[in-house]
Amino acid sequence: MIGKLLMRGLIIGLLAGILAFPVARIFGGPPVESAIAIEEQNSVAAGGGHGEAPLVSRDVQRTLGLGSGLLGYGAGIGGILALVLAFANGRLGAISPRAAAATVAGLGFVSVVLVPGLIYPANPPAVGDPETISYRSQLFGLTLLLSIAAMVVAVWLARRFAGSFGSWNAAIIAALGYLAFVGIVRLALPYINEVPDTFPATVLWQFRIASLLIQGALWTVIAIGLGVFTEREFLRPGPGPQRANLALR
Numbered sequence: 001m002i003g004k005l006l007m008r009g010l011i012i013g014l015l016a017g018i019l020a021f022p023v024a025r026i027f028g029g030p031p032v033e034s035a036i037a038i039e040e041q042n043s044v045a046a047g048g049g050h051g052e053a054p055l056v057s058r059d060v061q062r063t064l065g066l067g068s069g070l071l072g073y074g075a076g077i078g079g080i081l082a083l084v085l086a087f088a089n090g091r092l093g094a095i096s097p098r099a100a101a102a103t104v105a106g107l108g109f110v111s112v113v114l115v116p117g118l119i120y121p122a123n124p125p126a127v128g129d130p131e132t133i134s135y136r137s138q139l140f141g142l143t144l145l146l147s148i149a150a151m152v153v154a155v156w157l158a159r160r161f162a163g164s165f166g167s168w169n170a171a172i173i174a175a176l177g178y179l180a181f182v183g184i185v186r187l188a189l190p191y192i193n194e195v196p197d198t199f200p201a202t203v204l205w206q207f208r209i210a211s212l213l214i215q216g217a218l219w220t221v222i223a224i225g226l227g228v229f230t231e232r233e234f235l236r237p238g239p240g241p242q243r244a245n246l247a248l249r
Helices: 002-045 058-088 097-119 130-165 167-188 201-234
Strands: none
Touching: 002 058, 002 201, 058 097, 058 201, 097 130, 097 167, 097 201, 130 167
């Protein structure tokens, strides 16, 4: 059953990547093109001309490149969430499989996308110092790992305190603990501002909002797809009260 759920997660992730493609083109395309145009203008103003032609044309980047990236990312997230859901289903209290899928995806989105993206937000292409890309990537990776680890601990604390304080109060305590830890991480890690003062703030925020919209669309589709599939399997007809066992025991 776990293998079947994993396969469905991969397929749902591919579907999510397809559905996220128009979101990326509509909302992400304009700020990316604006950022590239600004870089070219700055290069010309600095006397560097238009520079060398890119190895991959912009038409290929905005179509095949973007599409393949979303498909790969969607399949990866779908597969991972399917495995996490297989472990979490039945361990999150008396909630339906569909609610379990939404919970897993929601917590995953917060810990994987939202929090790391707020601490080290994405920059448009051609923005930033090439010499600090590696350092910034390392800091982002560290933030991602710490956020995921803190979320795992928060879920564990919520389950542990549920018997003493009730599920709702335990969830609030765990959420406050997670937020406190994230705040400490933000204070402990260095700030990096690679965006030039002359770069238009409107373009920057359009890009960052578009990035969240793309991620949100993809994760939402995966959550809905996994929820529908899991609940259908869990409640499938059978002799007597049989139900599909999706949880890892």
